[in-house]
Amino acid sequence: MSILKKLALAAGLATALSSAAMAADGMTVGFSQIGSESGWRAAETSVTKSQAESRGINLKFADAQQKQENQIKAIRGFIAQGVDAILVAPVVATGWEDVLNEAKEANIPVVLLDRGIDGPEDLYLTSVASDQVKEGRVAGQWLVDTVKDKDCKVVELQGTVGSTPAINRKKGFEEAIAGSKNITIIRSQTGDFTRSKGKEVMEGFLKAENGGKGICALYAHNDDMAVGAIQAIKDAGLKPGSDILVVSIDGVPDIFTAIAAGEANATVELTPNMAGPAFDALAAYKKDGTVPPKFIITESKLYTAADDPKGEYERRKGLGY
Amino acid sequence: MMRIPLARLVNTQTIALVGVLLLNWILFPGFFKIEWQDGRLFGSLIDVLNRGAPVAILAIGMTAVIATKGVDLSVGAVMAMAGAVAATLVVGGYPGWVAVAGALTVGLLCGLWNGALVALLDIQPIIATLVLMVAGRGIAQLITEGSIVTFSDPTLVFIGTGSFLGLPMPVVIALALMILVTLAVRKTAIGLFIEAVGVNRSAATLAGIRSRLLLIAVYAVSGLCAAIAGIIVAGDIRGADANNAGLWLELDAILAAVIGGTSLLGGRFSIVMSVVGALIIQAMNTGILVSGYPPEFNLVVKAGMITLILMIQSPFAGRLLTWFGRNRRKGA
Numbered sequence: 001m002s003i004l005k006k007l008a009l010a011a012g013l014a015t016a017l018s019s020a021a022m023a024a025d026g027m028t029v030g031f032s033q034i035g036s037e038s039g040w041r042a043a044e045t046s047v048t049k050s051q052a053e054s055r056g057i058n059l060k061f062a063d064a065q066q067k068q069e070n071q072i073k074a075i076r077g078f079i080a081q082g083v084d085a086i087l088v089a090p091v092v093a094t095g096w097e098d099v100l101n102e103a104k105e106a107n108i109p110v111v112l113l114d115r116g117i118d119g120p121e122d123l124y125l126t127s128v129a130s131d132q133v134k135e136g137r138v139a140g141q142w143l144v145d146t147v148k149d150k151d152c153k154v155v156e157l158q159g160t161v162g163s164t165p166a167i168n169r170k171k172g173f174e175e176a177i178a179g180s181k182n183i184t185i186i187r188s189q190t191g192d193f194t195r196s197k198g199k200e201v202m203e204g205f206l207k208a209e210n211g212g213k214g215i216c217a218l219y220a221h222n223d224d225m226a227v228g229a230i231q232a233i234k235d236a237g238l239k240p241g242s243d244i245l246v247v248s249i250d251g252v253p254d255i256f257t258a259i260a261a262g263e264a265n266a267t268v269e270l271t272p273n274m275a276g277p278a279f280d281a282l283a284a285y286k287k288d289g290t291v292p293p294k295f296i297i298t299e300s301k302l303y304t305a306a307d308d309p310k311g312e313y314e315r316r317k318g319l320g321y
Numbered sequence: 322m323m324r325i326p327l328a329r330l331v332n333t334q335t336i337a338l339v340g341v342l343l344l345n346w347i348l349f350p351g352f353f354k355i356e357w358q359d360g361r362l363f364g365s366l367i368d369v370l371n372r373g374a375p376v377a378i379l380a381i382g383m384t385a386v387i388a389t390k391g392v393d394l395s396v397g398a399v400m401a402m403a404g405a406v407a408a409t410l411v412v413g414g415y416p417g418w419v420a421v422a423g424a425l426t427v428g429l430l431c432g433l434w435n436g437a438l439v440a441l442l443d444i445q446p447i448i449a450t451l452v453l454m455v456a457g458r459g460i461a462q463l464i465t466e467g468s469i470v471t472f473s474d475p476t477l478v479f480i481g482t483g484s485f486l487g488l489p490m491p492v493v494i495a496l497a498l499m500i501l502v503t504l505a506v507r508k509t510a511i512g513l514f515i516e517a518v519g520v521n522r523s524a525a526t527l528a529g530i531r532s533r534l535l536l537i538a539v540y541a542v543s544g545l546c547a548a549i550a551g552i553i554v555a556g557d558i559r560g561a562d563a564n565n566a567g568l569w570l571e572l573d574a575i576l577a578a579v580i581g582g583t584s585l586l587g588g589r590f591s592i593v594m595s596v597v598g599a600l601i602i603q604a605m606n607t608g609i610l611v612s613g614y615p616p617e618f619n620l621v622v623k624a625g626m627i628t629l630i631l632m633i634q635s636p637f638a639g640r641l642l643t644w645f646g647r648n649r650r651k652g653a
Contacts, residue, residue: 204610
């Protein structure tokens with residue numbers, strides 16, 4: 001056993017030379033992922049694995065197939081194995097008290113990824129998530145800066161009605177354009193976050209607004225709906241990207257192809273790298289007990305045609321989106 | 322048999338369709354405006370036909386299945402699988418026609434599997450097809466590896482977004498399929514056999530109908546229809562979205578058949594009226610899109626309209642109507 005430990009240490013040291021996060025080396029971290037319901041989720045999984053590898057962290061991965069009981073089972077399994085830390089992307093917000101208390105009693109820090117939970121904040125070390133309101137705000141600010149004082153009628157493709165990202169991304173965008181009287185949202189409908197609904201709803205918008213001649217910009221709550229809508233705009237004989245500006249959120253590979261082709265203008269990235277900041281926080285915590293802030297907000301970076309969309313596409317296409 | 326008397330076209334379904342279309346026209350005055358653009362017709366009415374085509378195609382197969390007292394819950398998942406297979410094949414370098422043939426084969430095999438479970442193992446149709454409804458989407462996700470497989474193959478794109486004589490290809494395909502299946506069931510005895518098996522399978526079998534073979538064939542047709550719809554949906558967005566393609570469309574297809582007057586207890590059915598039912602559903606969807614109401618109303622409006630349509634079609638409404646008619650005559 002001591003030989004094994006020494007070997008692990010040696011391997012850890014070897015990677016430590018190339019990696020900045022020293023204290024994370026040799027750590028064993030359990031990761032309970034929701035599933036692979038979307039391309040972004042698949043990308044988050046693959047980025048988490050590569051982040052762990054580059055830091056010399058031994059990652060134990062459990063796919064919960066969208067079921068909370070599987071996640072609870074996986075977390076109990078991690079506790080029994082005596083891992084150094086646990087990452088959870090919680091599938092629902094409630095029902096975590098018992099199992100997270102067990103982790104706490106075992107002195108295993110828990111980091112929430114991408115989604116929050118309802119419950120006492122001392123159940124977890126920190127949570128890493130994006131600020132969805134800010135994503136909407138960044139998209140809205142881009143439009144404000146782009147159209148300046150020109151009159152601009154915007155159509156909005158919302159996400160699934162009642163879903164948190166749809167509510168927050170709508171709110172953020174409205175906040176950003178609130179100060180600009182020249183920008184108004186004239187139509188807003190749900191495209192359920194899918195390409196085909198995005199296309200169908202955009203067709204409706206175009207018919208309703210005189211063949212699209214009155215529309216200056218499209219704001220879609222995710223890139224997939226924007227990709228569908230771009231096809232609808234082309235079918236209507238207009239040029240997406242110039243006749244109708246297109247701004248959306250997520251940063252999936254296909255939107256970068258569209259930006260490179262001049263058919264979309266901007267996207268706000270929802271980074272799949274939630275694990276990087278989580279590992280950094282864990283490393284600091286393990287090293288000298290630095291307690292990270294309770295909520296770590298990831299950057300919502302804006303990408304336009306000026307940000308090498310072709311290169312961004314190449315960087316993302318292998319991530320499993 | 323094939324003469325279509327005009328009087329038969331005036332029924333609750335066509336009245337409902339015209340009613341919904343008129344309502345759309347009131348909400349959005351440009352609803353009936355159709356233009357000629359880039360060699361194809363362009364307008365809201367064309368959107369209703371084009372967007373309604375996948376559900377109409379599903380409804381054609383579904384109606385035949387329901388008429389045998391069955392139901393096919395797997396059509397949405399089969400759509401996703403067919404799309405995934407077609408997309409993966411063209412991305413893998415195969416020509417478009419191979420992809421289409423591959424997708425149709427998958428649909429046919431799925432239909433045969435359902436049919437075998439129902440006809441040979443005598444499993445309740447709702448359970449037998451539930452198996453593939455759940456597993457099929459998983460298989461589709463395995464094929465695409467969870468991501469949206471995009472393509473630009475001209476054959477598939479043409480099936481999804483091309484046009485023939487100014488009409489969108491999906492509409493042309495749905496129309497051709499409707500005519501073909503209607504001819505097959507009404508020009509031959511197959512329609513009668515389907516109704517006989519739906520009303521009483523044992524009696525039909527005793528009367529000499531090979532009910533097992535018939536059931537398998539009916540489910541196979543439903544699988545094929547689902548595969549065609551799957552290719553259209555994938556071609557439309559130039560990508561196979563295993564997570565969302567055909568999601569919940571089995572319910573729309575069942576609803577279309579029911580609005581079309583097909584009895585869930587088997588027996589009576591009409592392919593044409595099911596297609597009209599699919600168009601009623603789509604006319605409502607398109608109407609909501611152009612009306613400009615906030616999306617929170619979508620489902621409520623749709624549910625209200627459907628309840629209204631089903632109420633008009635109910636025997637109770639029929640009795641009420643005759644009662645009113647009699648009273649009026651008495652009064653006069």
